[in-house]
Amino acid sequence: MQMKPESLMMSHGYKPELSQGAVKCPIFLTSTFVFHSAEEGKDFFELAYGHRQTRPNEELGLIYSRINNPNLEILEDRLTLWDEADGSAVFESGMSAISTVLLEFLKPGSLLIYSAPIYGGTHHFIHHVLTKYGISSIEFGIHDTKEQIQEKIIASGKSKDLALIYLETPANPTNDLFSIKEAVTLASYFSKENNEKVFVAVDNTYLGPIWQKPLSLGADITVYSATKYLGGHSDLIAGAVMGTQEVIRRVKTLRTFLGNMISPHTAWMLLRSLETLQIRMERQQSNAITVGNFLWKHPKVEKVYFLGIDESLSSRTQEIYKEQCLGPGAMISFDIKGTEATAFTFLNALKLFKLAVSLGSTESLAEHPATMTHVDIPTSDKIHMNITEKLIRLSIGVEDPQDLIKDLTQAFEKI
């Protein structure tokens, strides 16, 4: 019987009979696991280190919590359902998921191309860590067409070394969209040219697995900061990678040796969060549509960046939206009429919205990208990306939508 992920989040991958009948999966705070026999220990290690293939009906047994742990494995099994992935690997942060993918799919001499603006931590890793290992990168923006991106790659003289195309879509904080299908076409073009597979990875944190499924559009790898919607309560830091068995085998092997796997406690908290993922995200999105429309009509608002208002989107963005998004999400940015001081007065006046970075949680948050999350981007690039002093970013939570509007209204009155 085929069931939806939200129906399976309370049970999938967990066997109560292995835990005294407990209806909920306990937290397995143990570093190591007792083997039934020396032969079993030998079998498990052969599999874990890839020294032989699995036999029919054989599963990797529990060895040591850096390699596997019931909380980590059950969480991975449940996460695969949302993305319709073959496998998943969970990490102690979004950044550890991202850096492990970049290290695994690139090598000295490789070329990486990525969409901009990109998450600040990812940008830092590309420019200050990967460069130490002789890995170079090219950036492209929403104004670049597929042909222009292709020309940039060829002009670099390193097209033979192209190994990974990395997208973050929608882009934070302005909700610009990049086409996943075009990235896949580009990757297959260069895979043929180079006789070596070019991988496509998508950071899907901003829409989460409910509203965008990059793997179903042909991407090879999806990465998440599970700190955001997947965790959803601003009480943990975690990350995840989704992909084919082969992609996940490679990612997990490197994870074993970097030792950046999720802890049993954080995995358990995420199991709890996933039970309400669908209803949280639906409520957050419907709240965002209400708030977005309120801002769109507000006289003190100059411009709204939200996928839920068709008239506000360029025809290109509308086209990509139809192709790859299942909903507008719950992230809204807008330009307030005025200056940085106006924006700060507004932010300081908010009561229900908390003034904090991060996103995707049950409580609504507000921040000023130009001086906070995106402060590291050079000013000229910021302006090109619409990240100006007037821009305010909202992450919409699960509160009563009219209360959110009341809070915004009273803050607008202060300016």
Ligand SMILES: *Cc1c(COP(=O)(O)O)cnc(C)c1O
């Ligand atoms: C927060 C975030 C990250 C980093 O995740 P951490 O869990 O903070 O390490 C990466 N990408 C995006 C889009 C994010 O919002």
